[in-house]
Amino acid sequence: MTHKEVEEFILNLPEAQLDYPFGAEVAVYKVNDKMFALIQENSDPLKVSLKCDPGLSAVLRERYESVMPGYHLNKKHWNTIILTGQLSKAEVEDLIKHSYLLVSEKNPTAI
Secondary structure, eight states: OOHHHHHHHHHTSTTOEEEOTTOTTEEEEEETTEEEEEEETTOSSOEEEEEOOHHHHHHHHHHOTTEEEOTTSOTTTEEEEEOSSSSOHHHHHHHHHHHHHHHSOOOGGGO
């Protein structure tokens, strides 16, 4: 997935907003003023950090070399995913939704 594809998917989630609180190098996506996704601008390959259930984080990190503890984030609750194609588009989208649902007050069926 490209940066544009990831960003479009994220911003199509209800009430998702883009912010740059850490400067122009990191795009931060929030819902209810809580971060749920970060994209390192101009990274190649693209790097996306997502909030994740700690149990699922451990499984993903073990299964995929492109999933690692969150860069500059709480390692227990965040993963950084390098979009090299190891995870499918559907898997990346599912992880984005998972992150969104962890911080939003939305019912999972609402998205």
